Amino acid sequence: MQVTEFLDSLNSTGTLSYIGETTLGTPIPMLSKGKGEMGKVLLIGAVHAREYITAPLLLSLMKEYDGEYPVDCIPMLNIDGVTLVTEGLNGIPLTMRNRISLLRVNDGSTDFSLWKANIRAVDLNVNCDADWGQGKGNLTRPAPSGYIGPCPFSELESYAVKRLLDNNSYALVVCYHSKGEEVYYGYGGNHKYKKQAKAVADRLGYALKRTPHSTGGIKDYFTLTTNRLGLTIEVGSDNLSHPIGLEHLDELKEKHKGIINFFTEIAKELWTEYGL
Numbered sequence: 461m462q463v464t465e466f467l468d469s470l471n472s473t474g475t476l477s478y479i480g481e482t483t484l485g486t487p488i489p490m491l492s493k494g495k496g497e498m499g500k501v502l503l504i505g506a507v508h509a510r511e512y513i514t515a516p517l518l519l520s521l522m523k524e525y526d527g528e529y530p531v532d533c534i535p536m537l538n539i540d541g542v543t544l545v546t547e548g549l550n551g552i553p554l555t556m557r558n559r560i561s562l563l564r565v566n567d568g569s570t571d572f573s574l575w576k577a578n579i580r581a582v583d584l585n586v587n588c589d590a591d592w593g594q595g596k597g598n599l600t601r602p603a604p605s606g607y608i609g610p611c612p613f614s615e616l617e618s619y620a621v622k623r624l625l626d627n628n629s630y631a632l633v634v635c636y637h638s639k640g641e642e643v644y645y646g647y648g649g650n651h652k653y654k655k656q657a658k659a660v661a662d663r664l665g666y667a668l669k670r671t672p673h674s675t676g677g678i679k680d681y682f683t684l685t686t687n688r689l690g691l692t693i694e695v696g697s698d699n700l701s702h703p704i705g706l707e708h709l710d711e712l713k714e715k716h717k718g719i720i721n722f723f724t725e726i727a728k729e730l731w732t733e734y735g736l
């Protein structure tokens with residue numbers, strides 16, 4: 461997948477805006493459809509670099525969405541990381557020094573296909589301010605995955621999401637990852653809205669799970685700060701290997717067909733439950 465081509469293709473779907481910039485200065489696009497604020501849904505894809513198949517998946521789901529309820533979608537949050545995974549070191553403008561440090565973090569290998577972090581080797585899904593650094597597998601030094609960063613929201617990409625979440629009143633936030641065919645919900649001891657989370661899992665034929673050892677994720681931050689429903693959806697069979705090839709995109713599209721309309725139905729129901 462050519463990242464610049466993908467980003468260029470976005471302006472034909474819904475309203476295009478930008479939530480901030482990546483570390484390397486690329487504006488992070490957001491697509492919006494529908495009207496108003498009631499029961500607004502936020503979708504985020506490609507938080508982890510090697511899980512980039514979620515970006516074209518979300519774009520195609522946004523294209524088919526024809527409902528009137530409001531939906532915002534950031535198809536590719538970790539643009540720099542996806543570029544590293546798909547095009548390697550030559551795909552990105554880096555100084556020799558930065559190249560050497562990235563190679564060092566990657567154990568000397570020029571194969572970055574399993575990289576999850578952003579270009580600063582910070583894992584965006586453990587960098588948020590939700591019991592930051594307390595999660596299982598958290599690392600305190602730069603790594604292809606699991607590094608929490610120097611402080612919560614140290615990264616431009618995660619900070620852009622924080623600003624968006626803090627300035628909007630989303631009813632439902634759904635982060636797309638791969639793989640395992642699972643839907644994760646809740647945070648810490650809070651497992652409210654299980655009924656709605658289960659409905660999403662059942663609709664997709666995925667297993668519903670809790671995340672007892674997860675901290676610092678986008679879903680974690682949203683759930684902790686708003687007490688609303690945040691979901692992490694892991695697409696693709698566990699039998700596939702990372703990164704999931706684009707030859708599997710059609711089957712994922714088929715599986716997730718109509719899911720945004722379904723999310724907006726759930727969000728409407730939640731809006732009432734939240735007492736808004």
Ligand SMILES: [Zn+2]
Pocket residue numbers: 507508511637638
């Ligand atoms: Zn992931």
